[in-house]
Amino acid sequence: MENTAFTVIKPGSPTKNFVSDAEFEKRLILHLVKNRIGVQAPLILAIQGATGEGKTSQTLEFCKRMGVTVIFLHGSSIGSEHEHVPVQLVQNAYLEASRHWKMNYPAILFLDDIDTSIASVKAGRTHTINSSLVNGLLMNLADNPTSVGSEKTERVPIIITGNDMTSLYRPLTRTGRMRVFPWEPDNHTKLRIACSVFEPVCPEGEDFLLKEVLTEYLDQPISFFVDVRGELIDHHLIQRINRIGKLDFANLDKGFTGIGDQIHVPLELIKHKLKLFSTAKVKNYII
Numbered sequence: 132m133e134n135t136a137f138t139v140i141k142p143g144s145p146t147k148n149f150v151s152d153a154e155f156e157k158r159l160i161l162h163l164v165k166n167r168i169g170v171q172a173p174l175i176l177a178i179q180g181a182t183g184e185g186k187t188s189q190t191l192e193f194c195k196r197m198g199v200t201v202i203f204l205h206g207s208s209i210g211s212e213h214e215h216v217p218v219q220l221v222q223n224a225y226l227e228a229s230r231h232w233k234m235n236y237p238a239i240l241f242l243d244d245i246d247t248s249i250a251s252v253k254a255g256r257t258h259t260i261n262s263s264l265v266n267g268l269l270m271n272l273a274d275n276p277t278s279v280g281s282e283k284t285e286r287v288p289i290i291i292t293g294n295d296m297t298s299l300y301r302p303l304t305r306t307g308r309m310r311v312f313p314w315e316p317d318n319h320t321k322l323r324i325a326c327s328v329f330e331p332v333c334p335e336g337e338d339f340l341l342k343e344v345l346t347e348y349l350d351q352p353i354s355f356f357v358d359v360r361g362e363l364i365d366h367h368l369i370q371r372i373n374r375i376g377k378l379d380f381a382n383l384d385k386g387f388t389g390i391g392d393q394i395h396v397p398l399e400l401i402k403h404k405l406k407l408f409s410t411a412k413v414k415n416y417i418i
Contacts, residue, residue: 136208137224140201146192150327152320155189158312159290163199163239166288173310174273175289175303177245179296180314183352185324186292187243189314200238202228206248206293209265217248218264222279225272225287232285239288246293250300266300273308318349325349328356329401332363337398344402348409359404366404367394 158176165172178186194201202224209217224240231238245251250265269289272279276286296304296311303309316324325345326338333341348355372378 136220137227138201138203139227140191140194140203142195142198142200145196148327148330149188149192150324151192151196152189152316152324155314156193159190159193160197162290162310163197163237163288166286173306173308174276174286175269175291175309177296177299177304177309177311178290178292178314179294179311180292181352182294183354184314184316185353186314190241190290190292194239194241198237200228200231200236201241202231202238203241203243206242206244206246206250209242209248209250215261215264217261218268221265221268225289226279226282226284228287229279229284232287239290242289242291244293245291246295246298250303251293251298262300266303270303270308273303316353321349321353322346324353325356328353328360332360332367332394332396333401334395334398340398341401344398344405348405351409355408359401359408362404362408363396363401364394366400367396 158178162172162176164170166174178190180186191201193199204221204224209220221240221242228238228240242248242250248265250262250269272289277284293299296309304311322342322345325348326342329341329345330338345356
């Protein structure tokens with residue numbers, strides 16, 4: 132049975148208030164352009180960085196804005212007890228991206244958190260036939276990106292993300308097949324992104340004070356700020372729900388019309404939630 136369990140993410144309107152990093156964007160633009168105009172370049176761009184710093188969201192937002200379809204596979208989905216299933220999944224995803232190019236729709240194959248997949252050779256992880264097959268396919272694609280088996284394909288740029296690319300099969304990461312882009316946003320970049328995260332909930336006229344507050348938390352990953360904003364929105368919504376009383380779930384849109392533009396919380400509450408989350412025991416924030 133053909134395995135097509137990947138996600139097709141179509142491009143769309145830019146996300147409001149999203150801050151795209153210029154260096155990150157430049158690396159992705161160069162990767163796509165060089166792979167499509169015949170300039171010698173690795174097929175695979177590996178974005179390496181700490182958990183929660185926005186590798187995935189930056190990539191998806193870039194593709195959304197640039198009109199690029201994403202054929203998305205998470206590393207955890209590239210695994211199965213059945214032989215050949217993972218390699219078929221990656222192969223089918225590449226073929227799907229190729230079909231998009233043949234119809235003149237730009238596309239990439241995006242393997243997210245690759246170091247959580249069977250392609251990783253981390254210490255203690257059992258090396259299986261499936262892991263050999265997946266690594267073999269990726270190396271074959273990098274060496275000959277215009278054919279999969281007997282089928283002729285378009286050259287599809289591949290982007291992968293992970294925390295530690297040294298855990299990948301060494302021959303896969305060699306020069307010519309893969310280029311590693313270390314993503315570690317500096318404090319200036321992180322502050323800009325954090326401010327954009329809180330802009331929808333920050334009271335008008337208090338942007339400067341918010342910036343001062345956020346400066347104290349730049350040691351946190353970007354996902355930390357997203358989580359805090361989510362908590363603030365929950366706080367606002369539960370107050371609204373309590374005022375409404377009994378909810379009519381069949382007509383919720385009537386009771387919450389326009390609420391997306393009305394969620395503003397006091398700066399003191401933002402400060403309180405930031406402090407609360409920063410002292411929490413659970414630090415593994417995901418974006």
